[in-house]
Amino acid sequence: MGRGSPIPPMLWRKIVEQYQKGVSQRKIAKSLKLSSSTVHNIIQRFRESGTISVRKGQGRKTILDARDLQLRRHCITYRNATVMEITTWAQEYFQKTLSVNTIHRAIRRCRLKLYRSKKKPYLNMIQKRRRFLWAKPYLKWTVAKWKTVLWSDESKFEVLFGKLGRHVIRTKEDKDNPSCYQRSVQKPASLMVWGCMSACGMGSLHIWKGTINAES
Structure with a gap:
């Protein structure tokens, strides 16, 4: 249990029950995985008040106002x-x-942080509806039927230059240092690959010349 976290009422009852049965505070702490000081304080409050009710304001205070x-x-x-x-x-x-x-x-x-946004294709309502209608018939497919599906995808990798160097660690004075440039060319060399997987495992990765479409 984290430091400063409030003790659940159920644990309070277990501590008091074991204490009333004559179990030592050390054994209570060990069996319930609590610190000895926590067990001692709860038993002390029980002795003083005769109740196991949690006092108002106990526990870690809110982090955010x-x-x-x-x-x-x-x-x-x-x-x-x-x-x-x-x-x-x-x-x-x-x-x-x-x-x-x-x-x-x-x-x-507030446990928030500034990040670079992920790039995702924009989908309008018509496109979303088309995807929904396409996927809906597969909702009732059985596991056995899904096991007959071969999943495939292709991806283009830009060689050497590509999209390397979006971020660089440098000093303010190093902005014109060639090693800090983002390397780019108009038509970078690229490589198209195709792969697949199914319920039986992954297939081989194939290098493809040219473009890939449904027919190829």
Whole structure:
């Protein structure tokens, strides 16, 4: 059990029951996987109050206050907002002078972090409906029938140059260092591969010349 976590009432009852049966505090702590100090404190409270009710305010205090929760809600609602835009909103909403660094720390305190967005093809409602209607007939397929399916896919890999170098670790002065450039050419050499898998396992990876379509 994590440090500072509240003890469930069920554990309180077990501790008191074993204590009333004459079991030592050390054995109680060992059997319930609790610290000796925790068991001692619960038994001490039982001796003083004669009850196993949990005192108000026990347990770890909330990490986020009301302002942090409001900030977190805003960040989740507007996921693509910049820190500067969030700072402007926070200053108006909380009626306080807040710096970008303050908001950045508050965002981290809300257990949020800025990431580079994943790129995914945009699907409009018509495309989504077509995919739904295509997949719906397969909803009632049995496991045995799915085992007859061969799953295949192809992928294009750009050789040598490709999309390498999107990120680089450097100093501010190294921006014109050739080793820090993102290498790119107009028509990079590429390699097309095709692979498959089924319920029996994975198939071989095949290198393909040219493009791959349903007929090929």
